[in-house]
Amino acid sequence: MLSVEGINQYYGGSHILRNLGFEARAGEVTVVLGRNGVGKTTLLKSLMGVIPIKTGTIALDGAALNKHTPYERARVGLGYVPQGREIFARLTVEENLRMGLAYKSASTPIPPALFELFPVLQQMLSRRGGDLSGGQQQQLAIARALAAGPRLVILDEPTEGIQPSIIKDIARVIRMLADKGMNGQRMSIVLVEQYYDFAAELADQYLVMERGEIVQRGRGKDMEADAVRARVSI
Numbered sequence: 001m002l003s004v005e006g007i008n009q010y011y012g013g014s015h016i017l018r019n020l021g022f023e024a025r026a027g028e029v030t031v032v033l034g035r036n037g038v039g040k041t042t043l044l045k046s047l048m049g050v051i052p053i054k055t056g057t058i059a060l061d062g063a064a065l066n067k068h069t070p071y072e073r074a075r076v077g078l079g080y081v082p083q084g085r086e087i088f089a090r091l092t093v094e095e096n097l098r099m100g101l102a103y104k105s106a107s108t109p110i111p112p113a114l115f116e117l118f119p120v121l122q123q124m125l126s127r128r129g130g131d132l133s134g135g136q137q138q139q140l141a142i143a144r145a146l147a148a149g150p151r152l153v154i155l156d157e158p159t160e161g162i163q164p165s166i167i168k169d170i171a172r173v174i175r176m177l178a179d180k181g182m183n184g185q186r187m188s189i190v191l192v193e194q195y196y197d198f199a200a201e202l203a204d205q206y207l208v209m210e211r212g213e214i215v216q217r218g219r220g221k222d223m224e225a226d227a228v229r230a231r232v233s234i
Contacts, residue, residue, distance in 0.1 A: 001188040007056030018212040027186035031199045034209035040192045079150030085141040089130030100147030135166030
């Protein structure tokens with residue numbers, strides 16, 4: 001589904017992403033691991049078009065996205081959950097969810113499947129996003145990204161600052177989205193994660209980054225045998 005070939009990205013004179021390439025298939029969770037500062041978040045922002053790449057190709061189902069703006073990438077099927085959630089604190093839960101439908105008709109209903117994934121959101125539709133707990137805000141951020149029915153979901157450290165019970169719920173949702181999607185069509189998931197056990201539980205494919213490069217990759221079931229934990233430990 002997602003194909004990334006030879007992408008390079010710079011901040012000023014610093015070479016941040018170095019000739020990165022990988023594929024993320026439908027029905028699979030691709031986990032990106034690495035210590036702080038190796039370029040993981042920059043990679044996700046580049047995939048979404050928030051940061052332009054210098055060279056290389058990003059394609060979805062064979063169609064190049066390099067010249068697409070972030071909102072154009074959303075229209076063709078990319079959903080993005082940024083690090084730190086970045087919900088709209090003064091908007092209600094319902095208004096936040098409708099922001100995920102911003103490019104659709106104003107009469108487009110919020111998909112009922114979102115409330116099956118995250119029942120707590122239906123109970124809190126009229127509450128302001130800033131009044132939710134950190135875990136509830138993360139659920140809201142994921143639901144907002146799912147509202148328009150993306151084919152590829154990009155998540156940046158969804159367990160950061162979240163209580164264990166909600167981490168389990170988020171893991172369940174991510175696995176279900178990869179396996180079944182929201183309408184029976186499997187999704188591709190690209191996940192940046194620092195919490196190794198969470199990553200290992202979900203990974204179908206893993207990528208390890210160091211200094212802006214992918215230095216190790218393999219199947220999720222082989223992460224222990226490949227000594228990935230030691231490589232990404234802080």
